[in-house]
Amino acid sequence: xxxxxxxxxxxxxxxxxxxxxxxxxxxxxxxxxxxxxxxxxxxxxxxxxxxxxxxxxxxxxxxxxxxxxxxxxxxxxxxxxxxxxxxxxxxxxxxxxxxxxxxxxxxxxxxxxx
Amino acid sequence: xxxxxxxxxxxxxxxxxxxxxxxxxxxxxxxxxxxxxxxxxxxxxxxxxxxxxxxxxxxxxxxxxxxxxxxxxxxxxxxxxxxxxxxxxxxxxxxxxxxxxxxxxxxxxxxxx
Numbered sequence: 001x002x003x004x005x006x007x008x009x010x011x012x013x014x015x016x017x018x019x020x021x022x023x024x025x026x027x028x029x030x031x032x033x034x035x036x037x038x039x040x041x042x043x044x045x046x047x048x049x050x051x052x053x054x055x056x057x058x059x060x061x062x063x064x065x066x067x068x069x070x071x072x073x074x075x076x077x078x079x080x081x082x083x084x085x086x087x088x089x090x091x092x093x094x095x096x097x098x099x100x101x102x103x104x105x106x107x108x109x110x111x112x113x114x
Numbered sequence: 115x116x117x118x119x120x121x122x123x124x125x126x127x128x129x130x131x132x133x134x135x136x137x138x139x140x141x142x143x144x145x146x147x148x149x150x151x152x153x154x155x156x157x158x159x160x161x162x163x164x165x166x167x168x169x170x171x172x173x174x175x176x177x178x179x180x181x182x183x184x185x186x187x188x189x190x191x192x193x194x195x196x197x198x199x200x201x202x203x204x205x206x207x208x209x210x211x212x213x214x215x216x217x218x219x220x221x222x223x224x225x226x227x
Contacts, residue, residue: 043220044218045206047217050215091156100216102147
């Protein structure tokens with residue numbers, strides 16, 4: 001079974017600084033996707049960024065970027081110029097092959113302080 | 115363009131009752147997945163519907179069942195409710211027959227007393 005480990009239950013960062021959230025996963029699939037979702041206190045799950053496993057280039061979405069290390073099965077999220085609105089739970093979620101079933105980690109609670 | 119919608123927002127039931135949750139996918143999407151998120155945990159996959167059939171199922175008992183309609187909307191039914199079924203139930207939709215990114219609805223918070 002696919003497993004996802006987010007080793008940082010909680011993190012905090014000052015506004016405008018940079019923070020990196022870690023994620024490792026285990027999969028036997030060769031073709032899959034990796035996602036980071038954020039869940040603010042409203043509990044709406046919001047897509048942050050997506051990475052295709054077959055692509056070597058790391059995905060970037062404005063202030064959000066990933067460091068994808070396929071051989072190490074590592075998928076970290078870097079948030080630059082942190083904003084108060086970034087305060088949320090962040091979940092790493094690889095999909096299980098082409099079937100698209102998402103397997104979520106336990107999440108990292110990020111707090112951005114003013 | 116409307117996103118994924120779910121109803122109701124909140125629901126309170128007692129043990130042994132049955133409940134039906136509803137989900138309308140994002141426009142243009144044909145695949146619906148359901149997840150259960152207990153307090154303090156990440157979501158867990160329940161099942162996925164495509165072309166009105168259950169395509170994949172997670173580790174949930176048969177008390178959890180679903181349906182997809184021709185317009186791609188979906189229902190999640192839970193029979194014989196247990197206290198442990200209290201959770202946030204998330205619906206996610208995706209396009210391209212299951213090859214796209216999943217977008218989530220706001221969820222239905224179910225409380226079982």
